[in-house]
Amino acid sequence: MGNKDDKDILGNLRRNKESIFIREGFEKELEEKLVRRFTRKNQNKLFVPSLATIFATIVFLLLVVSNDNVFEESQTSTTTDEPLVYIYHTPTHESFFPELEEKDDNNLATAFDKTVNITLLGEHLGKTLESKGIPVLWDDTDYTKMTEEQNLEFGESHNVARENINTTINNHDSIKMVFDIHRDSQRRKITTTTINGEEVAKIVFVISRNHPNYQQNLKFAHKLHELLEERYPGLSRGVYIPASSSSERNSNYNQDLHEKSVLLDIGGVDNTLQEVNRSVEFLAEIIGEILN
């Protein structure tokens, strides 16, 4: 009897095998991909370095030619206009799946990159604010690298950055707002909305209760959220306060250093740079409004 059942099970498996769905076109796509990859080895050898060169050139142009203003600020912190907004990233390597080549969309640990990462978004917010006449201090110090070099855990980057941030804030009395920019690790449907027919990454304001004066920071975060909500309903996911139990010694996000310091989660791992750039443009409007 057991034998007959076994045959039934196997028969069932085999019957259903024919109904296994394979995405139309996948077989052909993969075939072409494989043929390209394994028959043109020699061209590939040239192709990869040339791609890298092009990429390096673009990064160079971005940094130096098109935006030497921000570049100088981030390096030397000497500007004619004293900065009103201070932007940094702890950690710095958070990236976005659609922008990466080497990745596994199902593995969040692969959504990181040394160059194509969240700092590009901070730079974009900086540029957008400057185009509105708001002087910005954009700090792209690679805290993740520093954290790794000091053999500390990934989550320690807030601590590694603390001294730098403190010095910067003390040296520039002019700073009115401090933004630590991140992206969420939530998936696309949670982190994306549509504004004026275009897909835009949503924003969360994260405030730590892990220091005595957090009410000031919270008030500021609520103000940003409310203004965004008024102007672009749905763009903000609100103000998020992690439960105290998850707040470790290092996770007040250095928000005690400035009363208007907020951690921003802009978009998630599945958003494109274009989508997150759009949302910081909307955010820049609100920031401009508050500063005026």
Added chain:
Amino acid sequence: MNEENKTEEEIRHIYRQYFKEVYHFIVSFTNNHDEAEDLTQEVFIRLFKSISKFKGESELQTFIFSIARNVEVDHYRKVKRRMILGDLFLKIVPSNNKSTEEIVEHKESISEVYSYLQELKPSYRIIVILRGLNEFSIKETASILNCSETNIKVSFHRALMILRKKMVTGGDFKGEGWLNNGK
């Protein structure tokens, strides 16, 4: 023969001959089409990278399926690691409470038997798929999994027994971890 010398025609020939079988094997294991596409690609990339090391036409099928089996094992380990890493992420960016569950849960089932199959532990699952779905003999299965024929017979028998029970009772039989069959 090395990979540079593999002609386009040979690649297409091998690919077309085995694509479906490999895809079926993988999708039955993962029960998720997105993952199955990535893993199938990985199998063929590894295959064409290492085909120079392969000798003897008669065992090509076994060679391909042992690669596929390794890809699945690697993937399975990665999923486990991802769950652990997911916890780490919770501590760092505290607002991503759901992400790990979401990854684990977005699976779609081909049919009932296939969803029960997912509840078998991976080593049993692979044997049932190879024997039942891909219709390999005991001997072939043993050489793909690099273990003894007795081992395959016993495991296959046990796996079917569990599967049968699940189908009668409607599941709830958990199998965890890898059984290192003769490894």
